[in-house]
Amino acid sequence: MSATVVRAILEHIPADRVLTDPDSVEAFRRDQAAWAPSGRPAAVVRARSTHDVAETVRACIRHRTPVVARGAGTGLSGGANSGDGHVVVALAAMDRIVEVSPLERLAVVQPGVVNDHLRAAVAEHGLWYPPDPASSPWSTIGGNVATNAGGVCCVKYGVTGDYVLALEMVNGRGEIVRLGRRTAKGVAGYDLTGLVVGSEGTLGIITEVTVRLRPLPPAAVTVAGHFGSIVDAGAAVQAVAAAGLTPSALELIDRHCLRAVDAWKNMGLSVDADVVLLGRIDEPGETGAAQAERMVDCFREAGASWAERSTDEHEADALFAARRLAYPALERLGPVLTEDVCVPKERIAEMLGRIEKTAARHDILIANIAHAGDGNLHPLLITQPGDDAARTRAQEAFAEIIADAIDLGGTVTGEHGVGVLKRPGLAAEITPEVMAMQRAVKQALDPYGVLNPGKVLS
Amino acid sequence: MSATVVRAILEHIPADRVLTDPDSVEAFRRDQAAWAPSGRPAAVVRARSTHDVAETVRACIRHRTPVVARGAGTGLSGGANSGDGHVVVALAAMDRIVEVSPLERLAVVQPGVVNDHLRAAVAEHGLWYPPDPASSPWSTIGGNVATNAGGVCCVKYGVTGDYVLALEMVNGRGEIVRLGRRTAKGVAGYDLTGLVVGSEGTLGIITEVTVRLRPLPPAAVTVAGHFGSIVDAGAAVQAVAAAGLTPSALELIDRHCLRAVDAWKNMGLSVDADVVLLGRIDEPGETGAAQAERMVDCFREAGASWAERSTDEHEADALFAARRLAYPALERLGPVLTEDVCVPKERIAEMLGRIEKTAARHDILIANIAHAGDGNLHPLLITQPGDDAARTRAQEAFAEIIADAIDLGGTVTGEHGVGVLKRPGLAAEITPEVMAMQRAVKQALDPYGVLNPGKVLS
Incomplete structure (x- = not known):
């Protein structure tokens, strides 16, 4: 079947845009969700136009072959993972x-x-x-x-x-x-x-x-706070919301992440705190200044060991850069299983506490970064390469975190998507009746079942 | 069939919540789209709970009877219109x-x-x-x-x-x-x-x-401008967008609307202008004040005969109240056919010009109100009661306005919905392939075809 669909594609698309040799296609087999299953594509079409994409999909429909769309491959749930013999449409070259x-x-x-x-x-x-x-x-x-x-x-x-x-x-x-x-x-x-x-x-x-x-928004003011526990930091996030503030960022980074980034990039980040909260306010003028002061107060009232409005925007930018680098920095330590639960704000502190207990119970290192202001938490489960027992424990912890998020009225994925990794979580989150509606929509719009089958819905 | 479905409903819902006598149900036959066809419901269920709604829908599924949901009946496209023998679910009493x-x-x-x-x-x-x-x-x-x-x-x-x-x-x-x-x-x-x-x-x-x-947003500053032509007012709207301003309101009212409101409510509105633009800025403090001044400049540069930041919030509120009252005020003059097209900002002036020409060509009074900042225009086509020739001309003008909006890259409905009145417009706006996708979704989620059939899609 694979050879047939490849021939059909080559009837419409020049051969230099269609990769088929095993070594070349191997680089397109999966996204960044290293824990999700994947297979080797039969072909990778490096599309240069809508016409290329349409001809590829039509060939896949005629030969009932799954077709998987792929951008940069930075997904974290396996949504762009290929199966064996699937056709991958790589869209990176359509970059105008x-x-x-x-x-x-x-x-x-x-x-x-x-x-x-x-x-x-x-x-x-x-x-x-x-x-x-x-x-x-x-x-x-x-x-x-x-x-x-x-x-x-x-x-x-x-x-x-x-x-x-x-x-x-x-x-x-x-x-x-x-x-x-x-x-x-x-x-x-x-x-x-x-x-x-x-x-x-x-x-x-x-x-x-x-x-x-x-x-473009007004220049932002950054507020940073150090906390002795992740639960105190969670309480600070709730306090910010309760105070009626709308920060343009409210991020949480724990000491594991800060240390990993510092070990990698030597940014001289303070790591004497267990948890750092980073807030930003981008309201103009005096309104912004007053709201930033209010956020400092919220941090202090929630038990911050230190909280200040940043007077050094370079330092503030370095902290936000550390936030962005946390994931690749931790990946240097071993395979990372990334969580993406989102809970109501009133449950953030409780959810963070439950994650800590889950880590202890399963003897797994769980680092935490979070879009805390949204309740969107990214516990990162880290194992040593080759430690299969730890890998099993991490998967158990992953399932428990998902169950806790649902229990607290949250969702199994705030922003990474269902892909492959969160399919069981989705089935646990929604009722069979809603799952049937999801399937009905999929069936209605993908009548031949070729569009990335097995993702989102199983 | 009608009698059967009514009996089935009465098995589950107390009779005092189910209207069936012809006089009572007549009040529920249609929404505010007086020009759209409607029929007499077989029954009106005044739901008090989700259970009432579910039992009604289930009875309608068993007896393949259309069921029409109804809120306050203020819709302007006929979306809540009943057909003969349909079941209307009135939800106004579920108001907690x-x-x-x-x-x-x-x-x-x-x-x-x-x-x-x-x-x-x-x-x-x-x-x-x-x-x-x-x-x-x-x-x-x-x-x-x-x-x-x-x-x-x-x-x-x-x-x-x-x-x-x-x-x-x-x-x-x-x-x-x-x-x-x-x-x-x-x-x-x-x-x-x-x-x-x-x-x-x-x-x-x-x-x-x-x-x-x-x-709650900061207190708003109002800016008003008088214009000698509707096309100049359209140019002012474009100027506001081009200046990078984001008003919290930017409304247009023409002299027909102002006169109709004044004749009804005697609000002492200025009617020496052909068109009034009302803008609001709700950014805090000096930022808001500076942006309001900038909006005044935009109005003047576009040819306003008068433009000022309002210093009297009562006067400003009266102008916005007039905007809200325009529709009922015009209805007092005769049946009103309400348009709802939305065009890109760069086409607002051109669209308003085309509407003026359409009014002249068909010898129809067209009053204009608009959420001008969005490009969402509400030309109101007014005819005298009983003037059938004018009614026909108005319907021709209505169709022409829709065609012009599509021609200018706009949409046939910005906010009122398709209902019945815009079904032909929808079919003109989207391609047959997209229409087929719309129908596939409808079929997938309404497999028995009982949910408000004939609305949105025909």
Whole structure:
């Protein structure tokens, strides 16, 4: 079957865009979710146009072969993982910024545009594309849309889906369709654009994205706090919300992460605290200054050993850089299993406490970074390479953290997506009736079952 | 068939909640879209609980009878119109505010809660539910969600759908399901919540809504401008966007509307201008003051005969009240056919010019109100009662305005929904392939075809 579908693809797409030798395709077998199963693709189509994507999907429909869309491969749930004999459509080369319109406050981009590149391009017009996953130097807008990626700024500015106005995609019938609109508002028909956001290539392969932009925000003031326990830091996050503040960032980093980053990058980060909270306020002028002072008070009242408004923006930037580098820094220590639960704010301290107990119970090192202001926690379960017993314990701990998040009224994935790793979690989170509705939608829009099967839904 | 389904409903729901006599049900036959066809319901179930709704839907499934959800009946596209022999589920009595959580910044409400009541209830906690359709003193949250209602504040704060976190609803299998979440973020499975928003009761009947809230915004500064032509006013709107301003309101009212409101309410409104633009800025302190001055400059540069920052908030409030009263004031003059097109900002002036020409060509009075900052225009086509020739001309003009909006890259409905009136427009706006995807989703989630059939899709 594999050879047949490859021949069919080669009828429409030049051979130099179609990788088939085993060594070359191996690099496209999986994303960053090292713990998720994957297989070797039969072919990798390095698409240069919507036409390439459409012809590939049509060939896969004719030969009933699964087709997997792939951006930069920075996903953390296995959503872009191939199976044996699947066809991978690599979209990284479709990286053109088609349009930036300051008047309409929108940009039109191909799916392979890197998040930071879009951010830089629109900044030249005084505009801002807010969604900022930690992978923003590498991850692509297509992948960000397919996973509904979050980031640091979401606590004030929302997630990727809040910025998607329109999509061009190849649907489950191999047709090129345009969903959504260029206008600020619109309610013409069901919101298929929103349905495709976060669908991880299972309802269509995105070939163009129209995103909303905002004016650049005012300069931010950073507030940092040191805490003796992760539970105290959780209480500080609740205090900030209860005080009516809306920070533009409210991040948590624990000592494991700070040490790992320091050991790697030698940034001279303070590591005498167990947990650091980093807040940002980007309201203008005196309003911003007053809110920053208020956040300092919230930190202190929750038991911070030290809390101050930063007077040195270089230092503040270094702390945020450490936040972004935490994941790769920890990966240097061993395989990392990344969690992504999200709980209501009133449950953050309790959830963090439960994670600590889970780590102790299973004798696993769990480092914590978190978009704390959103309740979106990223416990990182770290094992030594080759330690199979620890790997088993880590998987048990992972399942327990998911169960605790659901128990506390939370969700199994705040921003990484279901992919493969969170399929059991999704089945535990939603009822059989809602699962049946999810399946009905998938069946309706992917009638041949070729679009990234086995992701999101099993 | 009608009698049978009514008997089936009465097996589960007390008779005092089920209206069947012709005079009583007549009041529930249609919403405010007087021009859309409607029929007499076989029964009206005045639901008091989710259980009532579920039993009604189940009876309708068993007897393959269409079931139409109804809030306050303020819709403008016929989405809540009954057909002959249909069952109407009236949700106005399910009007309890179940929870307001300042910490999570959310509220949980039954569908019959009136928009302004929710707004008042959360204001007691220093919180704000932004979506503010002109119908807010009467329309319900359930109806607002079902139509993805817009309003004045959308230009800065988004539409109803941007505030819906979770829904409870009765689905097309008669099951009670919960969609969405309480957490700030979440990507567990397809976004069925977003799919149901704006679906006008065709994918499920909403029985509870969890909405996001924001802190109350700073006090706003109002800027007003008088213009000699509607096209100049359109140019001013473009100038505001091009200047990088984000007003919290930017409304347009023409002389026909001002006169009609003044004739009704005797508010002493200035009517020496052809068109008035009303802008609001709600940034704090000096930032807000500077932006308001900038908006005055934009108005003047675009040719305003007069433009000032308002120093009298009573006067400013009266102008915004006039904006809200424009529709009922014009209805006093004769049947009103309400348009709702939305165009890109760079096309606003051109679209307003085309509407003027259409009015002249068809010899029809077209008054204009608009959420101008969004490009969401509401030309109001007014005819004399009993003038059938004018009615025909108005319908021709209506179709032409829709065609012009599509031609200019806009949409046929910015915030009122497709209902019945915009079904031909929807079919003109989207391609047959996208229409087929819309139908596939409908079929998947309403397998028995009982949920408000003939609305959105024909």
